Amino acid sequence: MPSKKYHHGDLKNALIKAGVEILAKEGVGGLSLRKVAQRAGVSHSAPYAHFPDKQSLIAAISTEGFNQLYAELEAAISSHSKNPKKQLIDGAKTYVRFAEENTDTFKIMFSGVLEKEKDYPSFVEISSKTFKLVVEVIQACQNAGILPTAPADLMAVSVWGQVHGIVSLALEGQISHTLLEKKNIENIVSFALGEMINS
Amino acid sequence: MPSKKYHHGDLKNALIKAGVEILAKEGVGGLSLRKVAQRAGVSHSAPYAHFPDKQSLIAAISTEGFNQLYAELEAAISSHSKNPKKQLIDGAKTYVRFAEENTDTFKIMFSGVLEKEKDYPSFVEISSKTFKLVVEVIQACQNAGILPTAPADLMAVSVWGQVHGIVSLALEGQISHTLLEKKNIENIVSFALGEMINS
């Protein structure tokens, strides 16, 4: 078997993977195209054969992050079929865990680093697919009388916003020390969701 | 009257102001120390006489943003004394408006650009002061029976998280086009808050 054809089989995905690793180790501030190239074992200009610019690589990393988040949400939700309340609560917990375990990928997905997300069709597709998943759970909760009757998309943004906001404030260090001594983020999110839920 | 002593009276504040202006015109990605210096009319190394590094200038801009947000919230709240429900709703509207009118300052305040916020005492002070203001309004609402009885800090994080999350998703372009055709961000936030409020 030949060790390596010339240099790479699938540089594009190798670059995405290298990017995720740098993100995990050095954070958003440490992510540069040149480092990504080096970690993938190619010259600094090689990435331009696969991505027109840095934003494009960031879009690919974000898209990959959304794919993973979607898969985890899907798994959590389908493990509680016929129990919408558990779907909602476990989905929220999954969201919190994803943010905690992939902090910097989460930041890149949601913190305005990607500037023109509309320009990246696969990013738009998976993010709207994820939103639809949320809407479905909300509708199931409404049908079960667990959430109030209201347009499902409006309710979905309210609930998702709730969870997302608490997670974001936590990642920013904006949640007071005294509160964090008593409750972790999952507890706080559960409490907040409890305030939205009927009985 | 002498036109200029040598070059500047208050370069430190001039740099913060220049930073805010660049942020408004070119966004977070366009903010560089060298541009800030140029806009303030000094050499690229002059800022180092006032800020040890770029993070420090970003901290100062964020602190300034929090000061402004605090002042606007204060004004909104004290215009409805003895009416906690109006304080809550008008406070939330003020928050939304601040984010819409100072999008990139808001992003810098809350989007992880500032990496070690704990290292900047005046930033920590104004952000915790702002949180205390939120807690006070929440407590007033609880005393008036508008919000459920629960630890006020927990309730405050839930409500603030709700508002913050919806605003953040909106700035990220994550709120579906079809929903935005029917409701603007203030409407959505009002709806969501309504789901938290008793009657």
Next chain:
DNA sequence: ACCTGAACACCGTTCAAGT
């Protein structure tokens, strides 16, 4: 104390060239 200008390491992007 406050500022300048040269210098260094690093970055994103382009381009001619090689296979």
Next chain:
DNA sequence: ACCTGAACACCGTTCAAGT
């Protein structure tokens, strides 16, 4: 089609020097 290496403009930071 995929990759390299030189080149360019820009960036953050340091430092010796000037007032």
